[in-house]
Amino acid sequence: MTGVWYAPGRINLIGEHTDYNGGLVLPFALGSGVTVSAARRDDRLLVLRSAQLPGVVTVPLDELSPGRITGWAAYPAGVAGVLRAAGYPIAGATLSIDSDLPRGAGLSSSAALECATALALTRLYGLRVPRTELARYAQQAEHEYAGTPCGIMDQAASLLCTEGHALLMDCASGATEQVPLDLAGHVLLLVDTRSPHVLSDGGYARRRGECEEAARLLGVSALSEVTEVPAALPDPVLRRRTDHVVTENDRVRRAIEFLRAGDAAGLGRVLTASHRSLRDLYEVSWPAADVTVDTALDAGALGGRMIGGGFGGSVLLLATLDRADDVAGSVSGAYAARGLATPVITRVSPGPGAYRRS
Template identity: 35%
Template sequence: MKKKLINHTSEHFEKILQKKPEYIFLSPGRINIIGEHVDYNDGFVMPAAINKYICFAVSKNEDSQCTLIAKDLNEAYKFDLNDELKPIDKMWANYILGVLHQLKKKGFKMSGFNIVFSSTVPMGAGLSSSAALECGIGYAMNKMFELDLSKEEIALIGQKAEHTFAGVNCGIMDQFASVFGKKNSVIKLDCTTLEYQYYKADFKKYSLLLLDSNVKHTHLTSGYNVRRQEVELGLAIIKQHFPEVRTFRNCTEKIVLDLEQELGPIVFKRCLFVVKEIQRVLDAADALTNSDFKKLGQLMSEAHKGLSKEYEVSCDEIDFLVDSVQHEKTVLGARMMGGGFGGCSINLVEKGTEDELIERVSQQYRTAFGIELKPYKIKISKGTTLYKN
């Protein structure tokens, strides 16, 4: 699959630009094992890079002219690197222009270049194709023009590009996972300090399976902003009663339960979810250390219940996908992954049983919603890399 992607991208580069690319870069999408909606609540997350990639075939120019070619979309964009870079009406180009704008702002010297890119990261499935695009470009510029950026700087530049040129106020997890990914390891990331630790994620006789609901409800942005306001209000009320609480990280479940009346029904549920989810990530790290996959699966399923009933960011389709596997002996755990209101469920399943499960759930899902399910069998892979030059 990876080889095929590289060959297709290189061949397209040669066909369009009449020469071989000087460099090939691969930038992966990501999953999050557990730790949803806690990145903006001083929590921890547990992402990993996966074996779905954006492949970039690149060559430098002697002048300042740049050509970007999105092979899968059959679109191109040309510009002069010396001109002021601004967002345009092609969203895919904005992720790239945003990174270049950040690099120029920092005073880095670059020449023009030609890029052809193609992807196996599904768009809109919550696997962070945008972060893979940003980090791939940042990584490529860093290598080609010897900018001497650290991995952390590349991730932060990608995040800033998304804020400024795509208008999405995302956390750092996606970009961090794309750059720092390591084969068979998940990253426990402190979203506040950016301290991180790798945990071995060799699931032995189990594997990770994503089931893409193929829906994306429009509540994502509005729901996300409302949730942020609710938890900020909740934390302010908690601090009034318990001044020693600085963030949700040093707030306990007991404190939230004691303040149920003061918080009111909605804000109470939101705060309860956040405190429990932060603890679940710490428990998941212990489970991985002990290769206790049963416990990990249980934590994933508990997280889904919280996301659906307490944080209320799931939807009927995703709830259906999670519920339909909960009583399967071959499934240790399942939950929605990502911002919510659509996207994928992530399932920890017994190796060798995936196809049968996919067939059964696909049929049930089609009957219930009239929608075709998209399954992705994934492996945990390394982060953004130079493939060859």
């Protein structure tokens, strides 16, 4: 059996670093992602090829375990390993992988690769695994095989989003709702700052550890159970992390209200407030992101914020249609004036979640 499966990257409209804290997120699927052309084989080998990288990686499935495979191949191999550990009879496959997502841009290229692989492997073997479960397996693969303690948002967005909608997800309960993302007369601009990030470099894991420590001290299982920052947290760093999570969950709720009311200006304000919180309280922004947001606001954008785990990647801006080109031009000019790499600026809209192409 053979087939071609696709899974998109994602943009998180708002709700950053709340997923692993049991909070609310509001991502939507991009129109670009990862494609996996797959063929079943029965020799207990996983053969991996990437259109973007040279060479072939061959993985004996019976020897597969966390730590044995490194680099990009750890993501698809990890999915195979997790599925086999869960009892699914994956006996081998050849996977040819292609992507039009920029790596390190904060658009969840790793989750898209995991999700496309999960769909391919389960469908090759006639396995009907619910997408919510596939998202968990993909997340587990990233934890165990790639060493990144990510939340569930990226994998859920890639598998569960629908065209024209953002996905409201309560990461504590797993409950989801499709929220229409209709921005008539406005445009979302994605700015790849060309400052690549690497979530496995330690900064992301430190933030998660700080949140877990704050939750332990407060006697809760996750920080999203907290509705205000209590005085019981004497450590100023832990107070800042908690403050971000509490206020970011509230910003997700307000963003949904603004979307339903057609209030783009209100949505822009909460996007900018999210960026400032990520910059000042969570401390994961980076210079090019701050330049992007500040310049865009000065040029007439309604709002903007960094997206993804931070320390590099992309920025999302909201502008009226008649100001979009001016905003993009001002951002590019600001980069040139500072000697920064030329940003890649594109208009984005919510696309479909993962599916079989052929």
